[in-house]
Amino acid sequence: DAGVTQSPTHLIKTRGQQVTLRCSPKSGHDTVSWYQQALGQGPQFIFQYYEEEERQRGNFPDRFSGHQFPNYSSELNVNALWLGDSALYLCASSYGTNNEQFFGPGTRLTVL
Amino acid sequence: SQKIEQNSEALNIQEGKTATLTCNYTNYSPAYLQWYRQDPGRGPVFLLLIRENEKEKRKERLKVTFDTTLKQSLFHITASQPADSATYLCALSTDSWGKLQFGAGTQVVVTP
Structure with a gap:
């Protein structure tokens, strides 16, 4: 079992661009839940997907959107990137109401 | 406003001693509380979960307590080892779906 996998590992974008994380x-x-972790901070909840629907959402603007596919994999899209979006983006998976979450290694996004 | 507070100062401890970490929260009624370990550049790893109606949980050298009156959880690492050096994150959830609110974490450094 490969556990939770994320791609890409690192990404560099410029302000105003769009990015897709997997x-x-x-x-x-x-x-599948997505979190944003700024340096020195704890992860912040972005949203959660279940049965291909967004089930819960944190305090993030509409520039952050996502999708879940029938095979349960997920994408996080961020539009109109700005410098403050630079962070480690973490994906976590779980099953049903078993609340233990398994995190992936993260995608390090740098916005210049 | 809702807050989850962990000691921001690193905890330096000698090998073999017990490390005790604190997680305090305000304006939450958590259904359960979790502790995670995070190594630099990696995703968090689940350690322990304790529910609101539980006082204490143990797993090998780890122990967590949960006091909903004091709004506090304590996390203990007994017989600490240099391999225990990491950042430890406290996370709360107010529902069974798994949306986690994290503290900023406490760094633990165990010296031989």
Whole structure:
């Protein structure tokens, strides 16, 4: 079992550009959550997908959107990037109401 | 406003001693609380979960307590080892769907 995988590992973009990050959940997991972690801070909840629908959303603008596919993998899209979006983006998967979450290694996004 | 506070100062401890970390929260009624370990540049790794109706949980050298009256959780690492050096994150959830609110984490450094 490969666990949670994310791609790409690192990404450099310029302000105003758009980015798509990808996540494959742990085998058997049906729920994917996305978090943003700034340097020295704890992860901040962006949103959660279950059965291909956004089930919960944190305090992030509409520039952040996502998608979940029938195979439970997920994408995070960020439009109109600005410098403050530079962070480690983490994907976590879980199953049902088993609240233990398995995190991927993250995608380090740098916006110049 | 809602806050989750962890000691921002690094905890330096000698090998073999017990490390005790604190997580305090305000304006939350958590259904459960989790502790994660995070190494530099990696995603968090789940350690322990404790529910609102539980007082204490143990797993090997780890122990967590949960006091909903004091709005506080304590996390103990007994017989600490240099390999325990990492940042430890406290996370709360107010529902069973898994949206986690994280503290900023406390860095633990165990010296031989």
